[in-house]
Amino acid sequence: MKDLFEKIYKDKGPLGKWASQAEGYFVFPKIEGEISNRMKFQGKDVVTWSINDYLGLANHPEVRKVDAEAGVAYGSAYPMGARMMSGHTDLHEKLQNELAEFVSKEAAYLLNFGYQGMVSTIDALVSKDDVIVYDVDAHACIIDGVRLHMGKRFTYKHNDIESLEKNLERATKMAEHTGGGILVISEGVFGMRGEQGRLKEIVALKEKYDFRFLVDDAHGFGTLGKTGAGAGEEQGVQDGIDVYFATFAKSLASTGAFIAADQEIIDYLKYNLRSQMFAKSLQMQLVVGALKRLDMLRTMPELKAKLWENTNALQSGLKSRGFDIGTTQSCVTPVYLKGSIPEAMALVKDLRENHGIFCSIVVYPVIPKGLILLRLIPTATHDLDDVNETLDAFEAIRSRLENGTYKRLSASVAAAME
Numbered sequence: 001m002k003d004l005f006e007k008i009y010k011d012k013g014p015l016g017k018w019a020s021q022a023e024g025y026f027v028f029p030k031i032e033g034e035i036s037n038r039m040k041f042q043g044k045d046v047v048t049w050s051i052n053d054y055l056g057l058a059n060h061p062e063v064r065k066v067d068a069e070a071g072v073a074y075g076s077a078y079p080m081g082a083r084m085m086s087g088h089t090d091l092h093e094k095l096q097n098e099l100a101e102f103v104s105k106e107a108a109y110l111l112n113f114g115y116q117g118m119v120s121t122i123d124a125l126v127s128k129d130d131v132i133v134y135d136v137d138a139h140a141c142i143i144d145g146v147r148l149h150m151g152k153r154f155t156y157k158h159n160d161i162e163s164l165e166k167n168l169e170r171a172t173k174m175a176e177h178t179g180g181g182i183l184v185i186s187e188g189v190f191g192m193r194g195e196q197g198r199l200k201e202i203v204a205l206k207e208k209y210d211f212r213f214l215v216d217d218a219h220g221f222g223t224l225g226k227t228g229a230g231a232g233e234e235q236g237v238q239d240g241i242d243v244y245f246a247t248f249a250k251s252l253a254s255t256g257a258f259i260a261a262d263q264e265i266i267d268y269l270k271y272n273l274r275s276q277m278f279a280k281s282l283q284m285q286l287v288v289g290a291l292k293r294l295d296m297l298r299t300m301p302e303l304k305a306k307l308w309e310n311t312n313a314l315q316s317g318l319k320s321r322g323f324d325i326g327t328t329q330s331c332v333t334p335v336y337l338k339g340s341i342p343e344a345m346a347l348v349k350d351l352r353e354n355h356g357i358f359c360s361i362v363v364y365p366v367i368p369k370g371l372i373l374l375r376l377i378p379t380a381t382h383d384l385d386d387v388n389e390t391l392d393a394f395e396a397i398r399s400r401l402e403n404g405t406y407k408r409l410s411a412s413v414a415a416a417m418e
């Protein structure tokens with residue numbers, strides 16, 4: 001018999017195998033200082049484009065004050081126990097009610113983490129006779145939720161309504177055979193490429209097919225829609241979303257998440273979400289902090305306006321300088337360049353060391369071979385100086401990429417990787 005660990009000693013996994021070249025720099029970097037548009041990386045000042053603090057709330061003085069006061073008032077333990085047993089409070093309920101009202105749903109329920117919450121939501125919504133149809137580019141938490149499903153599941157091509165219809169036809173036949181129902185899952189905004197899920201078209205398909213619709217709006221909540229209620233509001237179809245999900249980890253700059261739906265659905269989920277029933281309640285400091293952040297989201301529209309001013313300046317600046325930013329329809333700003341992984345590493349090093357620009361880098365296998373994706377997340381804390389510095393830096397790195405500088409620089413890296 002084999003030692004269970006044998007495979008681990010041999011193969012560190014698709015990302016782990018790059019650890020010796022990448023760790024501490026390209027992955028697991030330590031970005032230090034107060035969360036803002038400019039932070040420190042390895043002792044150097046950098047413009048930070050890799051933090052999902054869309055509205056700039058993370059380090060807002062009012063937020064920091066409320067967080068600190070809540071820490072003093074409640075510590076980090078309260079309340080102890082799962083919601084169902086001993087972890088329920090008035091403030092948890094108040095936050096749920098305010099979130100539900102904000103996203104125009106009857107009720108909401110708090111989740112300790114978006115990831116586990118989404119896994120459990122999918123798990124609780126379906127039984128083995130049901131069929132799940134979901135976008136192939138869905139976030140890992142959706143994929144893991146689907147993995148728990150004992151019944152049939154189909155993926156549709158990313159944001160491709162024709163493919164969704166084809167799969168809905170298959171799912172309908174299957175569900176008629178098993179006697180189950182259909183759950184369709186999309187993201188409100190796809191976090192890598194920034195495209196909005198085609199929620200309007202998907203909701204329109206309800207005329208033709210019988211299904212319930214779950215939307216993960218992690219990146220849309222707070223950034224899209226007239227009031228910031230997300231991609232459903234932006235596309236005018238919030239009512240057609242049966243279960244709405246968002247995390248506190250992005251616009252609300254905190255930890256935690258929620259789902260919102262009709263009262264009867266939330267009443268069911270609250271008794272069936274295993275990751276919440278058997279886990280300690282969201283700590284009070286986070287609940288109080290989320291109430292404050294939600295209040296600011298509602299009452300300070302200038303934060304979202306500033307976010308979009310920066311987003312528009314960055315995206316139109318990149319486009320006018322001939323960069324390919326794909327098909328983004330949100331603040332998520334991808335820049336696609338052509339090059340190998342070693343070239344990408346040399347390029348990002350140049351960007352950070354010589355230009356003081358810190359953004360995330362995505363390469364194969366997350367995106368096709370030969371492509372480099374630099375991902376920028378604008379926030380309300382950025383300013384036009386940050387944008388202009390970044391645009392100049394991007395022009396400089398593009399010309400070095402094109403004249404082969406990074407190929408030469410990376411030759412030793414490439415040799416080491418072979």
Ligand SMILES: Cc1ncc(COP(=O)(O)O)c(C=O)c1O
Pocket residue numbers: 113114115116118139141187191216218219247248249255256257
């Ligand atoms: C689309 C999407 N869904 C869910 C999550 C998970 O949320 P959380 O960080 O609250 O676990 C993330 C990442 O934060 C995300 O980008």
